[in-house]
Amino acid sequence: MANFSIATVFIASISLLFALSNSFSLENPTDRRILVLVDDLALKSSHSIFFSSLQTRGFELDFKLSDDPKIALQRYGQYLYDGLILFSPTIERFGGSLDVAAILDFVDSGKDLIVAADASASDLIRNIAAECGVDFDEDSSAVVIDHGSYAVSGTEGDHTLIAADDFIQSDVLLGTTKIEAPVLFKGIGHSLNPANSLARNNARVLFSGSLDLFSNKYEIFCSSSNHQCKRQGAQIITCNRYAKSGNQQFVTELSKWVFHERGHLKAVNVRHHRVGETDEPAIYRINDDLEYLVEIYEWSGSSWEPYVANDVQIQFYMMSPYVLKTMSTDKKGLYRTSFKVPDVYGVFQFKVEYQRLGYTSLSLAKQIPVRPFRHNEYERFIPTAFPYYGASFSTMAAFFIFSFVYLYSK
Incomplete structure (x- = not known):
């Protein structure tokens, strides 16, 4: 297991990438058609709150198993989707015509991408991340641990469920409404490659080290700073300080940014x-x-x-x-x-x-x-040249006087 401090929680939990040019419709830049690839269609239920928030905002979600042989991002040179969500961390090979190169071409064309991984992230998912400048922890069994800001879970002493509240201060990324409750995170650590300039185009890419970050399971919790909670077995029922986590608001606001509803x-x-x-x-x-x-x-x-x-x-x-x-x-x-x-x-x-x-x-x-100025556009007499004009005319006058005196004097 990897041991990270609270300062690195959101480097480990979310990576946001964007770059430099414009390839969207000026009339309506928001993505509408989104392909969602999952390892198991049960994720439609376990992550229903996140998917419902997208559908409520007018997105058309097309759910497919990641190994579906009919998967295709484009047909006859035209892309069928505006965005891609990969909730399939364990997939070793995509079905149909989809592969790493196709996904990178999709992003390079200006389309958007969300990738969620976990401790079991496959080499395929790691390769996609690496091509975008994100390096996941090489140890496949590693998860982020924080002994200072952890959430109380059913297993005492397990500090892998982190309650983080140190967010980037940006209204365009997280909205104008402050996220009051901590966000729960349990997953693999990753970092941005310092050599990555993020300068591709204005496509937006989000990487998460936790698939559970988007799920319904972390809606109710108790943080390490307040242990006065009512329990029923290992299930936490309520918490005196926070009735629910900030996950729903957090991922909803991020998805608004990723799919160009903001910024x-x-x-x-x-x-x-x-x-x-x-x-x-x-x-x-x-x-x-x-x-x-x-x-x-x-x-x-x-x-x-x-x-x-x-x-x-x-x-x-x-x-x-x-x-x-x-x-x-x-x-x-x-x-x-x-x-x-x-x-x-x-x-x-x-x-x-x-x-x-x-x-x-x-x-x-x-x-x-x-x-430059044309020959007839210059001023006839430049004020800064008056001393030179005076010297020229005084020389002419002196020569005239000298000549007159020399010729007519006895």
Whole structure:
């Protein structure tokens, strides 16, 4: 058995992966058709609360045994599903045309994935995790142990049932409603590979070291901090502090994030022009004053709402950023800024590279050439050159006076 401290509980329990580009419908990015692969169809009952929450929110779940010979993710080059749930930790080989490569292609195409493992995780599940940068504990019998934050179970002295309440502080991942009760976890430990940049696309992948995390069995419990519980044999009936665990809320909120009901951004109406004008020019001149505007919206699960943030930046880029400015927002979705074109000519880019925890990334780029002044656009007399002008005219005057004196003096 592996022994982990409470600080590592949620590294061991949940891994969230997301990366960098957009491959979703701008009209409705939320997944709807989901394939659920299980080792035993009895999981439909033992995990019914989680599945019911998905169906209540409008998802179409297609349950299949993981070794079903008719399994297929696509037909005639088109994907049949928007998301995939693998609740089959012991499967050694998928049925039909499904394999590791097919699952990775599914994710690479922008689709989403939930994988739940346990101490009996097969090499197949471990390989899928490894390809996504997640390393499960190599010991197949290892489970996470915490002697400080464990939940009281039917077996005294068993500290493998962990009651964790140290969650990531992110509304986009776990919702705005605080999870009051601890989340129960019992499963295998795993970690993220530090060499993994998570930079694939805006598909979202969730790995759990516990299949029981999503089940109905941990709805009622007693934590180690409060032992005043009523029992009937080994079955816990109620707890004075918490009537139920936070598992249902936890996995429900995570599934909203995974299936793009939250945290999905889009950028529209990207435009730029000279200050005081409205038409977008084909070229700018050095030292022009210009304005850049973009509208950013966030999907709420049912509609697009204005995205409000104070950290969206624009780069005016050629080999390196010549201008880097934070854009202001009217809190209705519109972001804008203005700046002066650098006194350097060449081919520049307007670049917005926005990456924020839990949100789909935005990558906007548009080239625009910048030219120097034409010969007839320079000022006739430059104020900074007045000393040189004075020196030239004074030399001419002195030469004229010298010539006059030399020629006409006796």
